[in-house]
Amino acid sequence: MLTRGPDHDAATAALWSPRDPATPDGLVHYATLAANSHNAQAWRFRQTAEGVAIRPDMSRALPVADGDHHHLYASLGCAAENLMLAAGAAGRSSALEFTPEGDGRVEVALGQGGGADPLFEAILARQCTRSDYDGRAVSAADLAALEAAARVDGAEVMLITDPARIAQVLELILTANAAQVSDPAFAAELKSWLRFNARSAIETGDGLYAASSGNPTLPTFLGRFMFDRFFTVAAENDRHARQVRSSAGLAILHSDRDDPAHWVQAGRSYQRFALQATALGIRHAHLNQPVEVAATRPQLQSLLGLGSRRPDMLLRFGYAPPMPRSLRRPVAAVIDA
Template identity: 50%
Template sequence: MLLRRQVILSAAACGMLSPALVACSSSADEQEAAQALRRPLTGADSDHTHVMRELVRYATLAPSSHNTQCWTFHLQDRAIVIAPDLSRRCPVVDPDDHHLYVSLGCATENLAHAALAAGMQANASFDAGGKGDITVSLESTRASVTPMFQAIAERQCTRGDYDGQPISNDELRLLERAGMGNGVRVMLLTERAAMEKVLAYVVAGNTAQMDNPAFVAELKEWIRFSANEAQMTGDGLFAATTGNPTMPRWLASPAMSLFYTPKSENDRYARQIRNSAGIAVFVSESSDKAYWIESGRCYERFALQATALGLRNAFVNQPVEVGSIRPQLASALGLGSQRPDLVVRFGRGPKMPMSMRRPVQSVLV
């Protein structure tokens, strides 16, 4: 995804343009705002509505495809209902809403950890015959501040280079345990041959997506080319989170097609998969919304565990997003008819700027 797919303008292009037009890093204001969204959870002792709103804030710090934040939250007395916001669908990259429901699963997982920190046990249920809502009921319990909870405000999808070093077996075991769920498992690939095999499908998927004008147009709609744009919308893929220069849309949007080439992107993916410690593939036993939500919960636990260990991760989902390539990946991994849901690289590397979120009042119904 341009930013997501780490496209945009090369450093050379950045150097060719006037410094007045191009800011090669995110603005301090934007990062201050992003940090403020991630302030510590407050109000375990304050009124019930304040605590519930704080839980929603922590839920919204979850990842979502294209940072669409495709959710709304309904507060009830002893429950929070997370509902899909279908106005934020991405029909090209996600025609069956798979990623949308995975994103809701990620938010559910954050909500559960935050609730426990505030002294509430969360129980999530999904009504497969209903409108796609997840009801998270909350029961009083002893508050527990876990390392996964503490990682929520720190977690990010880190799209930079990693250090090329392996991680320890103990760390791999913790990641594996975190990523397992009910009918969903995570496969951790650390052998170079297996990683190269997945890389070939990432390259094939990325090439297919970049050759699809509808994919590129949809992606462009969700890119936030400048810090201003990112702050004003509070959503989308902010250029700086990928280490790309930021600039006004009128300049970046037409220039994108000059520099967003399959070769430069594929080269970058090859380098970044090769400097990762491994690739995680999340696989569900069956393919429907309940499993996609569970897959999101598993991924989010994996990401929080990784963050708690000082590890970074980033999605490389192209092979599961392109319908003709997904079964090829499944077959190469020996998955039979099971669906590979998500593909993620992990390792150690520097943090990148944080992405924005919409304020709590915008997602409350």
């Protein structure tokens, strides 16, 4: 069995380290450290006269897990939020606009005189932590700070800490998860983004590294074989139920409307939630199954009393040690001239 090894540790340390946010490459570096669906990094960056444009890279879309590109645009929002925080750290102001023409793109206009937001400091420490948590509750003050941080134009977070309500949402997670795990197309797409060992994680600089999810690292052929055997509804539902029961609560990002401009805003809201959580020593991980599966999304909406508001992402949060980090492609691979 391969271990995580010094190569992955070295790649992690080199990637998750400071850059100069006053340079275009520095800004894009911080943007690429954002959370993004399957770590597919379906984004391209270009310097414009006004600032930076971020557009989708449809060759990296997820046709099965994200058929309508909701997560893709949310991921662009995550990247934009990091970029804007980095701009602020360099004393620049920023304003975001979503342009729907073509595949749509995010335009970040940069100006002079912006202030630093303390969330910037959390960018290098943030991660999605897919382990069991320790069951400790989060204080009311920290819950309030998470809600405040996640409030952006058109999107916000709802936090759930009531055990009975968590149990109801967990039922939907398990129903939706069973639908996804038993869909061969979903499993095949997921498998194509899994990186079963450090070498393939480093070579591609993308995808979901086995150790980041607490799985053993294996040669790729063996990892694929084990995935086919052990990726079952029973095993995955057990894991998710345990993870939710060990968490302090659930977080639902929701937005005013169901369109790409609001998916971007939901991504920004989530990225801010994740950075604020990181700053407070609180971990989080996604459990988006009920928003991804068409049949369960309206059930989640009505269970939470969201009315016509769109549930965008579902997460759990709580306390746990960090897990091995995920990698990114270099800035040069995602910048267009």
